[in-house]
Amino acid sequence: MSQEKIPATVITGFLGAGKTTLIRNLLQNAGGKKIALIINEFGDLGVDGDVLKGCGAENCTEDDIIELTNGCICCTVADDFIPTMTKLLERDVRPDHIVIETSGLALPQPLVAAFNWPDIRTQVTVDGVITVVDSAAVAAGRFADDHDAVEARRVEDDSLDHESPIEELFEDQLTCADLIVLNKTDLIDVAGLSRVRAEVASRTVRKPTIIEAKNGDVPIAILLGLGIGTEADIANRKSHHELEHEDGAPHDHDEFDSFVVELGPIADPTSFIEKLKGVISEHDVLRLKGFVDVPGKPMRLQIQAVGSRIDHYFDRAWAPGEARATRLVVIGLHEMDEGIVRKSIEASV
Numbered sequence: 102m103s104q105e106k107i108p109a110t111v112i113t114g115f116l117g118a119g120k121t122t123l124i125r126n127l128l129q130n131a132g133g134k135k136i137a138l139i140i141n142e143f144g145d146l147g148v149d150g151d152v153l154k155g156c157g158a159e160n161c162t163e164d165d166i167i168e169l170t171n172g173c174i175c176c177t178v179a180d181d182f183i184p185t186m187t188k189l190l191e192r193d194v195r196p197d198h199i200v201i202e203t204s205g206l207a208l209p210q211p212l213v214a215a216f217n218w219p220d221i222r223t224q225v226t227v228d229g230v231i232t233v234v235d236s237a238a239v240a241a242g243r244f245a246d247d248h249d250a251v252e253a254r255r256v257e258d259d260s261l262d263h264e265s266p267i268e269e270l271f272e273d274q275l276t277c278a279d280l281i282v283l284n285k286t287d288l289i290d291v292a293g294l295s296r297v298r299a300e301v302a303s304r305t306v307r308k309p310t311i312i313e314a315k316n317g318d319v320p321i322a323i324l325l326g327l328g329i330g331t332e333a334d335i336a337n338r339k340s341h342h343e344l345e346h347e348d349g350a351p352h353d354h355d356e357f358d359s360f361v362v363e364l365g366p367i368a369d370p371t372s373f374i375e376k377l378k379g380v381i382s383e384h385d386v387l388r389l390k391g392f393v394d395v396p397g398k399p400m401r402l403q404i405q406a407v408g409s410r411i412d413h414y415f416d417r418a419w420a421p422g423e424a425r426a427t428r429l430v431v432i433g434l435h436e437m438d439e440g441i442v443r444k445s446i447e448a449s450v
């Protein structure tokens with residue numbers, strides 16, 4: 102029996118760009134399409150999976166949400182992603198569409214290349230790669246090295262890389278895109294947005310379509326059904342790393358670190374969050390997210406920090422029998438001193 106290939110959409114974008122938010126919208130507006138979701142996170146705590154499982158979309162039940170937590174998907178393609186895909190494809194009821202959320206630090210290239218593996222290629226095709234961009238972060242220069250300063254240092258020290266790991270990853274994620282979503286447009290003005298658009302366009306040679314969004318709110322008809330078959334075009338989308346190491350040396354994430362902080366109940370979340378802001382900016386924490394136990398409140402408090410901007414809201418009631426706890430995952434550059442950051446967060450309670 103010949104079966105049509107199942108389309109798979111890869112959603113990529115730097116830490117905190119709004120991938121989970123966009124997917125949540127997509128699931129809630131999927132109009133009866135059965136969607137399977139594969140989520141990969143950097144860091145030990147399954148926050149994104151938890152957020153998406155709580156979104157209650159009928160066409161994507163908890164069974165349809167698969168979390169890959171053994172490291173970044175781009176490094177564990179063979180061990181983790183391929184077996185997961187194979188199992189998904191063996192299910193009696195196959196999904197209409199597969200959506201894959203990569204970790205904010207993943208290179209999408211190795212993942213897309215995996216769709217050329219023999220067992221996968223015959224059954225699934227990449228509908229398109231969607232790269233979500235935090236427009237406010239781009240506007241604030243968080244993905245741009247100060248090239249003049251770097252150049253000045255480089256004259257003194259040849260071993261210095263021109264681009265930071267963050268800037269390289271950002272470009273690699275843009276390089277792989279079929280569609281770029283400039284998200285968080287509510288946080289910048291029109292002039293800022295047009296500068297962001299120009300900067301993003303200048304960092305992609307292939308010139309994919311660029312659209313704008315607030316809270317990842319993009320009609321499903323725009324996101325799904327691109328019909329690109331990206332896996333056949335992977336040679337045109339090489340990452341910095343692939344270009345530098347044509348021998349195929351594996352990429353790793355040594356430049357980044359993550360750890361989980363567990364705390365007791367937080368009686369004064371407002372003061373805690375205020376102090377967290379200070380910790381994040383003092384120690385250059387890239388991303389912090391998790392859940393807080395506020396005594397006396399039936400709901401858990403979700404904390405989401407991207408750079409020094411912190412969102413927080415009570416997202417759902419603690420389930421009966423669920424242990425109330427405060428757990429936060431912290432992600433930063435390798436130079437981040439875990440011991441000091443951990444102590445500062447503990448001292449913020």
Ligand SMILES: Nc1nc2c(ncn2[C@@H]2O[C@H](COP(=O)(O)OP(=O)(O)OP(=O)(O)O)[C@@H](O)[C@H]2O)c(=O)[nH]1
Pocket residue numbers: 114115116117118119120121122123149204205206284285286287288314315316317388405406407412
């Ligand atoms: N103001 C504003 N906030 C947004 C928007 N989109 C997402 N956010 C917030 O940004 C934070 C990060 O969003 P996520 O959707 O978790 O980002 P992500 O890309 O999945 O993050 P990682 O999985 O950690 O890489 C959350 O607090 C969101 O509510 C937007 O358009 N505007």
